[in-house]
Structure formats: C-alpha cells, structure tokens
Amino acid sequence: MRIEDYALIGDMQSAALVGRNGSIDWLCLPKFDSPACFAALLGDKHHGQWWLGPAGSRRPDATRRRYKGDSLVLESEWDTPDGTVRVTDFMPTRHVNPDLVRIVEGVSGTVEMATEIRVRFDYGRIVPWVRRTDGLLQAVGGPDSVWLHSPVPLQGGDYAHKARFRVAEGERLAFVFTWHPSHEARPVEIDPFEQLAQTEQLWQEWLGQCAYQGPWREAVVRSLITLKALTYAPTGGIVAAPTTSLPEDLGGVRNWDYRYCWLRDATMTLEALIGAGYLEEARSWRAWLLRAIAGRAQDLQIMYSVTGERRLTELELSWLPGYEASRPVRIGNDAVTQLQLDVYGEVMNSLYLSRVSGMEPDDRAWTIQRELIGYVEAHWDEPDEGLWEVRGPRRHFTHSKVMCWVALDRAVRQIEEFGRTGPVERWRELRDRIHAEVCHKAFDTARGTFTQSYGSAELDASLLMIPMVGFLPPEDPRVVGTVEAIQRELMADGFVLRYPVEEDNDVDGLPGGEGAFLACSFWMAEALAMIGRREEAVELFERLLALRNDVGLLAEEYDPRYGRMVGNFPQAFSHVPLIHTARALSRSRPPYPAGGHPGGSGEAPQGPEEA
Numbered sequence: 001m002r003i004e005d006y007a008l009i010g011d012m013q014s015a016a017l018v019g020r021n022g023s024i025d026w027l028c029l030p031k032f033d034s035p036a037c038f039a040a041l042l043g044d045k046h047h048g049q050w051w052l053g054p055a056g057s058r059r060p061d062a063t064r065r066r067y068k069g070d071s072l073v074l075e076s077e078w079d080t081p082d083g084t085v086r087v088t089d090f091m092p093t094r095h096v097n098p099d100l101v102r103i104v105e106g107v108s109g110t111v112e113m114a115t116e117i118r119v120r121f122d123y124g125r126i127v128p129w130v131r132r133t134d135g136l137l138q139a140v141g142g143p144d145s146v147w148l149h150s151p152v153p154l155q156g157g158d159y160a161h162k163a164r165f166r167v168a169e170g171e172r173l174a175f176v177f178t179w180h181p182s183h184e185a186r187p188v189e190i191d192p193f194e195q196l197a198q199t200e201q202l203w204q205e206w207l208g209q210c211a212y213q214g215p216w217r218e219a220v221v222r223s224l225i226t227l228k229a230l231t232y233a234p235t236g237g238i239v240a241a242p243t244t245s246l247p248e249d250l251g252g253v254r255n256w257d258y259r260y261c262w263l264r265d266a267t268m269t270l271e272a273l274i275g276a277g278y279l280e281e282a283r284s285w286r287a288w289l290l291r292a293i294a295g296r297a298q299d300l301q302i303m304y305s306v307t308g309e310r311r312l313t314e315l316e317l318s319w320l321p322g323y324e325a326s327r328p329v330r331i332g333n334d335a336v337t338q339l340q341l342d343v344y345g346e347v348m349n350s351l352y353l354s355r356v357s358g359m360e361p362d363d364r365a366w367t368i369q370r371e372l373i374g375y376v377e378a379h380w381d382e383p384d385e386g387l388w389e390v391r392g393p394r395r396h397f398t399h400s401k402v403m404c405w406v407a408l409d410r411a412v413r414q415i416e417e418f419g420r421t422g423p424v425e426r427w428r429e430l431r432d433r434i435h436a437e438v439c440h441k442a443f444d445t446a447r448g449t450f451t452q453s454y455g456s457a458e459l460d461a462s463l464l465m466i467p468m469v470g471f472l473p474p475e476d477p478r479v480v481g482t483v484e485a486i487q488r489e490l491m492a493d494g495f496v497l498r499y500p501v502e503e504d505n506d507v508d509g510l511p512g513g514e515g516a517f518l519a520c521s522f523w524m525a526e527a528l529a530m531i532g533r534r535e536e537a538v539e540l541f542e543r544l545l546a547l548r549n550d551v552g553l554l555a556e557e558y559d560p561r562y563g564r565m566v567g568n569f570p571q572a573f574s575h576v577p578l579i580h581t582a583r584a585l586s587r588s589r590p591p592y593p594a595g596g597h598p599g600g601s602g603e604a605p606q607g608p609e610e611a
C-alpha cells in the first residue's frame with residue numbers, strides 16, 4: 001500500500017494508520033513511541049495487522065472514505081453487489097486504557113464481511129499467547145496485553161483470528177480493542193457508541209475555538225486537527241510524526257524515527273496553533289518544555305520523548321524488512337546528540353510569540369531563556385549539524401546563524417516590550433554582530449544570494465526563512481535574490497529540494513537521493529507571497545494542496561520520480577507551513593514580529609505589492 005493510502009486515527013496519546021482497504025497496519029501502545037502491536041507497515045501481516053472489510057479473495061479498497069465532519073473519526077464505505085457497508089474507526093479519548101473501536105454498519109442490502117487480526121507485540125517480534133475469557137479474546141506477551149471484544153465469533157488458526165459475518169441495512173456491530181499493562185487487572189469495558197458520540201463532540205468543541213476564517217479553510221482545519229492529533233495530551237509534548245522509518249528514498253537507508261518531540265518541529269507547530277487561536281496547547285507545551293529542559297543550558301537537547309526522556313538511543317530492528325524493503329528500520333534517533341544551534345532561536349521565538357499572543361508571564365520561563373541566551377553567546381560561532389540534522393561534517397550553516405540572531409532578537413524584545421530584565425546592551429551588540437557576519441560571510445555577491453554555509457556555493461531551502469523570521473525585510477534585494485536563486489537552482493519538477501542531493505555531494509553524509517521535502521515548497525510559496533509575487537505563490541500553494549491524500553494528509557516529502565509521498569506520515573513539518581502559507585496568502589500572518597527589523601538594512605521598507 002502506498003503511504004498516501006493511509007488515514008490517521010488517534011487519541012492524543014498514540015495513533016493508528018488505517019489503510020484504504022480497511023487494514024490497520026500501524027499502532028503503538030500505550031504511547032506514540034511505545035513498541036508497535038501492529039507493524040505490518042514496515043513488514044507484512046505477520047508483523048501485526050487488523051484487517052476488516054467485505055469478504056472475498058481480495059481485499060478491495062473502500063469505494064470512498066472521509067473523516068466525519070471536522071474530526072478524527074474515519075468512515076470508510078464499500079459499495080458491493082449486495083449492498084453498501086460502512087466501517088467507522090476511531091480511538092476514544094483516553095480514560096484509563098487506550099481503546100481502538102471499529103463499528104461495522106449496514107448502509108443498504110446485506111453485505112458479507114470478514115476480519116483477520118494478528119496481534120504482534122514489540123514491533124512484530126512477539127507472538128502472544130491468546131485465550132478466551134468471558135467471550136473476549138485476550139492476547140498477552142511480556143508487558144503488553146490486549147483484550148478484544150468481538151460482536152461475532154472469531155476462529156483461531158495460523159497465529160491469527162478470523163471471522164466471516166453478515167451485516168444488514170441498519171445493523172451496527174462494534175469491535176473494541178483495549179490495551180493494558182499485562183500485570184494489571186482486566187480493563188473496564190467501554191460503551192463504543194457512547195464513546196463515538198463523545199469523540200465527535202470533543203472535536204466539534206475543539207474546532208469551535210478555531211480563529212482561522214480565511215481561504216483554503218478546509219485544508220487549514222484538517223492540518224490543525226492533524227497537529228492536535230500529534231500532541232501527547234498528558235504532558236503537552238508534540239511528536240514530529242506518529243511513524244518510524246517510512247523512507248525518504250524508497251528502498252533506501254534514509255529511514256528515521258519521528259515519534260519524538262523536536263524543539264524545532266514543536267515550536268513551529270505551536271506557532272501554527274497559536275495563530276489559529278489555540279493558546280491552551282501553548283500553555284501546556286511551555287510547561288512540558290520547562291520540565292524537559294530543566295537543568296544546565298549546555299545539556300539542552302534538540303529533541304526529547306513526549307514525556308521528557310533524554311536517552312533516545314538509535315537501534316535497528318533487524319527482524320523488520322522495512323517499508324518496500326527500505327532498511328534498516330530504526331527506533332530512537334541519534335540526532336538527539338547533535339548540536340543544532342537553530343533550536344535556540346526557535347524556542348526563544350515561540351516563547352516570545354506566546355507572550356505577544358497574551359499568554360501570562362512565567363518567571364521560570366524567563367530564567368531558562370536567560371540561560372539559553374548565555375549558551376548562544378558562548379557557542380553561536382561554532383559549526384553545527386544544522387536544521388537538516390546532517391550526518392556529514394559540521395559546518396557554519398547560515399540558517400543556524402540566522403536563528404542565533406533570532407534568539408537574541410527575541411530576548412531583546414522581551415526586555416523592550418515586556419519589561420524583562422537582562423544585559424540588553426550586550427545582547428543588542430551581539431545580535432547586530434551576528435547579523436553583520438551573516439551578511440558578510442554567507443552572502444554570495446556575484447550570484448546575489450545567501451548560501452547554505454559560510455564559503456559554500458550550495459543553496460539551501462532554509463534560507464527562504466530569512467524574511468519570515470525578520471532577519472531582513474522581504475523587499476531587500478538580498479532576499480529577492482535568494483528566493484530567485486533557489487527557484488532557479490533548487491527546484492525540481494515544480495517542487496523545492498532541501499539542498500542538492502547528488503552522489504558527489506556529501507552535505508548530509510548519506511547515500512541515495514530523496515524526494516522534495518514539502519515544507520521547503522511551502523516556504524517558497526510563503527516567501528513569494530512576501531516579496532509580492534502572489535500569483536506564483538498561489539499557484540505553487542495549490543500545487544502542494546493537490547498532493548494531499550483523499551483525507552487531507554501529507555507525508556514529509558513527495559517524490560516526483562514516482563509521483564508518491566515518501567517519509568514519515570503524517571508529518572507536522574508539512575502541515576505547519578501549509579497553515580502558515582494559507583495565513584500569509586490571506587494576510588492574517590504578520591510577516592515578522594511587530595517592531596521592524598532591528599538588524600535590517602536600515603532602509604525604509606517598501607511593502608509588498610497588494611494583490
């Protein structure tokens with residue numbers, strides 16, 4: 001199944017991927033980063049899968065599917081010669097244990113249905129013991145146990161449980177799958193129909209707070225729902241994606257675990273949520289951040305688990321063959337130990353924006369920000385791995401330096417605008433020094449463009465963020481020159497690459513190519529809008545929207561060679577800039593924080609042309 005054939009359901013603690021043919025191929029319980037109990041996504045049905053659909057020798061795709069209104073409740077419908085049947089899949093809000101509910105409903109006629117379930121704990125490695133108790137099926141293996149309430153009798157065999165049954169018009173049959181720690185007593189059963197009503201209501205209430213009223217609202221709302229689904233409700237942490245090892249290069253080695261909270265991705269997600277009126281998420285993330293990074297500034301990591309754990313050691317799961325043979329399958333992520341200086345700017349920016357949006361001050365937050373700035377003061381001039389987390393040699397990445405400027409700029413603003421205390425003169429002086437150095441060392445005057453790193457001739461899509469973060473005004477010729485150079489040199493098949501990936505180029509230290517990283521194309525659309533080229537911006541934005549799958553979801557990348565989505569799915573880093581670009585094009589996103597460009601050209605800015 002292609003990556004875009006999946007839909008997402010979740011309960012804000014974990015999430016499952018449901019295939020177009022009714023197969024649940026990915027589910028980690030109890031948390032996003034727990035071992036999967038269905039891992040067919042990275043192997044086959046023997047690594048754990050739950051299929052449910054019309055009976056027959058093949059497993060046909062649903063005739064149509066959609067989310068029920070603005071929710072995460074998925075409805076898949078099959079038209080068959082004998083009638084139409086609907087399967088509603090959702091994960092109710094967590095009470096004590098995680099539940100997955102599948103309701104089969106006869107829409108017309110009488111349809112013969114079938115189901116086949118294989119539970120495999122520990123990412124497909126543990127075949128559990130299965131027994132029947134009081135009409136329920138219980139599977140146990142190590143620390144994990146699941147209970148399945150099935151409305152039809154299931155037959156065991158071939159390490160699976162199967163059933164064939166009929167559903168007539170108006171009939172509703174509910175399957176409930178509940179996880180719990182194997183040492184605990186049997187979980188309390190939920191009422192699936194009551195839970196369905198409650199889950200729908202929850203989403204309705206959440207969307208009721210949405211402040212976005214601009215164009216492309218349907219795409220923006222689906223992206224907001226997806227971002228909310230990637231939020232770990234108990235702590236406020238946000239995962240970059242709910243999957244691991246969906247390849248950036250089909251059949252290749254660029255397979256990473258995204259089930260963690262990157263400070264970069266999370267702060268960008270928050271900016272999108274805050275912009276749409278969701279301050280509660282910002283409050284809860286700030287509390288998560290203060291707990292996660294508590295301690296010495298030099299110990300700050302670029303990512304943590306959603307509960308704040310720091311050790312995310314990378315491991316390869318040798319028994320999983322990988323998505324379309326893309327090996328290795330990895331869990332954990334070695335990027336955790338990298339130096340990525342941009343995260344200081346991202347954290348400072350998001351805490352500043354939270355204040356601008358009306359969030360109450362927190363003295364501990366300011367103490368930590370002062371510590372972070374102390375670290376930036378001491379280390380901003382070192383080479384790092386940058387936002388792309390390259391596994392090649394460290395460099396003086398331009399984007400990292402620009403974000404160090406952002407860190408200082410937002411610290412200065414907190415003093416100027418919110419009466420915080422700190423060595424403002426020293427910080428202003430360093431902010432301006434970094435600005436001058438970047439303009440001197442990272443700008444190629446002959447080509448009229450900023451470059452990826454000091455002294456390099458390469459371009460990099462992250463340079464498109466220069467006007468967005470307020471480093472230079474959009475009409476500055478250096479910004480326009482950079483946008484145009486990236487258009488000329490980094491675009492392939494209508495989309496923007498992160499940086500050139502060629503065999504003789506060791507930027508990221510990895511073999512193989514990759515698709516177009518979708519965030520970069522959204523940044524291009526936003527940058528075009530900012531420099532007044534709205535028509536081109538809209539054209540590119542709509543080309544990107546057309547890549548979304550039938551239920552509005554985007555992976556990390558799109559590979560024009562195959563016309564397919566690649567990389568982890570769905571990816572916050574793709575949905576965030578979708579929201580930002582829609583806001584920029586509808587003029588509801590301020591181009592940079594109020595107060596001008598302290599380190600800018602000094603010339604009076606000319607506003608971008610009105611459309």
Ligand SMILES: OC[C@H]1O[C@H](O[C@H]2O[C@H](CO)[C@@H](O)[C@H](O)[C@H]2O)[C@H](O)[C@@H](O)[C@@H]1O
Nearest residue numbers: 240256262264265335387388389390573
């Ligand atoms: O492709 C190389 C790198 O890919 C991952 O990083 C990317 O995803 C992160 C999470 O969305 C994002 O913050 C980062 O900017 C992206 O480059 C992976 O985690 C890295 O280990 C890998 O080197």
